[in-house]
Amino acid sequence: MDTHFGRYIMGAREGAPSFSAYGNVGTIALTAEPRNAEELRAAIEVLSRECAFDIVGRATDTLFPDGLYDAAVLTTRSMTGAEFCGTRVVAAAGEKLPLLAGKAAARGLSGLEQLCSIPGSVGGAAVMNAGAFGREFGELVEWADVIEDGRERRMSAEECAFRYRSSALGGKVIVVAVALRLGRSDVRDVRAAMDEFCARRAATQPTGKSLGSVFARHDGTSAGWYIERAGFKGAKCGGAQISSRHANFIVNTGGGTAADYLSLLRRVRDGVFAHSGVRLVPEIKALGGEI
Ligand SMILES: Cc1cc2nc3c(=O)[nH]c(=O)nc-3n(C[C@H](O)[C@H](O)[C@H](O)COP(=O)(O)OP(=O)(O)OC[C@H]3O[C@@H](n4cnc5c(N)ncnc54)[C@H](O)[C@@H]3O)c2cc1C
Helix, strand or coil: CCCCCCCCECCCCCCCCCCCCCCCCEEEEEEECCCCHHHHHHHHHHHHHHCCEEEECCCCCEECCCEEEEEEEEECCCCCCEEEECCEEEEECCCEHHHHHHHHHHCCEECCHHHCCCCCEHHHHHHHCCEECCEEHHHHEEEEEEEECCEEEEEEHHHHCCECCECCCECCEEEEEEEEECEECCHHHHHHHHHHHHHHHHHHCCCCCEEEECECCECCECHHHHHHHCCCCCCEECCEEECCCCCCEEEECCCCCHHHHHHHHHHHHHHHHHHHCCCCCECCEECCCCC
16 A cells, blocks of 8 residues: 655654544554645545545544544644635635634634634545634535545535535545635624633633533533533542533543543433433544544
8 A cells, every 4th residue: 555645644653642632642553644735635536446544624522532543533633724815715625714713803704703713624624614702613514525436526515415513525425625604704803703702601611621511402502501410520530530620521631541531421311311311422433432
């Protein structure tokens, strides 16, 4: 297999870090990290011929297994950049959402203020239809360029079928770039709004290593409400802990493993079901296994 596409391939080396934003330590056998659409196409072509592979953006919503993950992972995180034309911006899949929001603000373009501290990539935000403070990423999307079964095509916002924390993107539909339509505003107003949303987040969410919200809302009610009522705030499993600040976050208190994270997640899910009859659905993704 020709593995020399992209910037580097991370081999199964002892101690090589996993990408997990939750901070557990592991090793990925093979990592492809294309820097642009052309390298992405090449990576997909080679990997599709040779083996099954997972795709991640910045992996801020994805739990990596502990130890060796004996599989290939393609990350778009080095596919960065954004081109602005009037109120439209076309951003590469790996562009960091906070960075894009900052670039938009500097041009007096509004729309991304509520999403400015979601740490993922543009591709991940599109797949997940990431949202915060009443704004969803999909609301801004005009189209997405994707590769599906080796073929490139442009999907309209309608085809992307954005729903609460999901879309028709992802899986075999690999996002290459996304076009967003923003609004005209004043630089100072956009920056002031961003500061306000950042402050609101800082006041309510933990700062430790985590994957953000563990579970999706249930019938419009936050999962944290159910978790707190079932008495799990502060509950621990090894190095994983339900944040005492926000019950829908599992934070790594040091040395937390994926196994700790998943044990705690399942304990909470079962406990909430026993307490209120509600089966919470995980929002996070996990490589290499069922949640
Ligand atoms: C501290 C913290 C706060 C967070 N706050 C929020 C929040 O307020 N709102 C919110 O919605 N989320 C939040 N998240 C979760 C996460 O940041 C978002 O879901 C983000 O959009 C995921 O982007 P990513 O690039 O990290 O995706 P990843 O974790 O890399 O991937 C997520 C999913 O998208 C797929 N994917 C990623 N890129 C591509 C691509 N190019 N093509 C096809 N599939 C792809 C992956 O296969 C996976 O299924 C938070 C996370 C953290 C750690």
